[in-house]
Amino acid sequence: xxxxxxxxxxxxxxxxxxxxxxxxxxxxxxxxxxxxxxxxxxxxxxxxxxxxxxxxxxxxxxxxxxxxxxxxxxxxxxxxxxxxxxxxxxxxxxxxxxxxxxxxxxxxxxxxxxxxxxxxxxxxxxxxxxxxxxxxxxxxxxxxxxxxxxxxxxxxxxxxxxxxxxxxxxxxxxxxxxxxxxxxxxxxxxxxxxxxxxxxxxxxxxxxxxxxxxxxxxxxxxxxxxxxxxxxxxxxxxxxxxxxxxxxxxxxxxxxxxxxxxxxxxxxxxxxxxxxxxxxxxxxxxxxxxxxxxxxxxxxxxxxxxxxxxxxxxxxxxxxxxxxxxxxxxxxxxxxxxxxxxxxxxxxxxxxxxxxx
Numbered sequence: 001x002x003x004x005x006x007x008x009x010x011x012x013x014x015x016x017x018x019x020x021x022x023x024x025x026x027x028x029x030x031x032x033x034x035x036x037x038x039x040x041x042x043x044x045x046x047x048x049x050x051x052x053x054x055x056x057x058x059x060x061x062x063x064x065x066x067x068x069x070x071x072x073x074x075x076x077x078x079x080x081x082x083x084x085x086x087x088x089x090x091x092x093x094x095x096x097x098x099x100x101x102x103x104x105x106x107x108x109x110x111x112x113x114x115x116x117x118x119x120x121x122x123x124x125x126x127x128x129x130x131x132x133x134x135x136x137x138x139x140x141x142x143x144x145x146x147x148x149x150x151x152x153x154x155x156x157x158x159x160x161x162x163x164x165x166x167x168x169x170x171x172x173x174x175x176x177x178x179x180x181x182x183x184x185x186x187x188x189x190x191x192x193x194x195x196x197x198x199x200x201x202x203x204x205x206x207x208x209x210x211x212x213x214x215x216x217x218x219x220x221x222x223x224x225x226x227x228x229x230x231x232x233x234x235x236x237x238x239x240x241x242x243x244x245x246x247x248x249x250x251x252x253x254x255x256x257x258x259x260x261x262x263x264x265x266x267x268x269x270x271x272x273x274x275x276x277x278x279x280x281x282x283x284x285x286x287x288x289x290x291x292x293x294x295x296x297x298x299x300x301x302x303x304x305x306x307x308x309x310x311x312x313x314x315x316x317x318x319x320x321x322x323x324x325x326x327x328x329x330x331x332x333x334x335x336x337x338x339x340x341x342x343x344x345x346x347x348x349x350x351x352x353x354x355x356x357x
Contacts, residue, residue: 008301022087023080055092079249093319101284103284107314113140115295116154181198199224211240246271247268258285271292275299282313300329303324
């Protein structure tokens with residue numbers, strides 16, 4: 001499935017002293033409703049659980065929904081709420097979030113991820129060549145084409161663009177069966193490609209198949225869990241279905257499953273998170289060695305994005321998670337009502353790909 005647009009809302013929680021905690025509500029495949037409807041839903045479904053509460057208590061609270069409360073919110077506020085609550089909590093203590101979460105390092109290695117399946121060959125090569133020029137030494141491409149020859153062709157193009165010594169990952173987005181995966185990995189090796197990890201090669205809940213792949217994939221690691229919730233990730237770990245566990249931008253959920261992964265000695269990798277906000281958890285969890293960077297074009301929404309240099313992303317040494325909604329975004333990108341795509345205008349320039357910060 002391809003998404004050409006992303007629909008984003010900023011959620012700000014304001015503490016009693018005026019301090020603001022920021023989170024982002026996003027939807028890929030369907031537009032958000034008008035702002036007034038989003039506000040109505042937030043006030044009715046979410047605000048009663050937040051009003052008058054202390055941010056630290058909200059960040060650490062353990063709940064167990066039952067009956068009719070065991071359901072999703074009408075809109076995807078969950079991740080944004082975790083981001084905003086933890087941002088507010090860290091600011092109340094004057095701490096960068098990554099330090100508050102217990103980090104002992106201030107940078108983590110990043111890999112360039114193309115979200116590239118739809119790109120023509122020349123754009124594919126240009127993207128990864130630029131990433132290599134920027135200092136990345138690890139790269140992930142999308143595979144899973146009905147013809148394995150096409151996947152191998154893209155691996156050939158990647159090697160031409162970034163050199164033979166790069167670390168290479170592949171992501172099949174559940175396109176294969178277990179036996180297809182074994183066969184395709186063997187064909188890639190015969191073609192001269194060493195694969196560091198395979199991400200989500202088969203269906204997310206085929207724990208037996210994932211465990212089989214761990215036993216048959218040789219030095220290639222099985223990276224799985226991206227599409228599972230916290231309970232599913234726990235079951236995946238317990239079933240032995242992951243060499244590496246893929247987590248994202250839910251601060252509380254990531255830390256909880258990260259603690260379990262550390263107990264089981266399962267490395268964790270931070271997949272795409274909005275504006276790389278997951279760097280805070282990546283720095284804090286002992287098993288994390290990698291964070292995904294996909295050139296998603298959101299830098300214009302914040303005053304300053306995270307610093308990246310020589311293939312590493314750094315935590316920001318300011319209170320909170322380090323992202324602040326820019327005044328320019330409030331002014332120029334506020335769309336309170338649903339518009340037709342033709343009314344949206346041109347996308348902002350991709351500053352990282354065009355030589356910006």
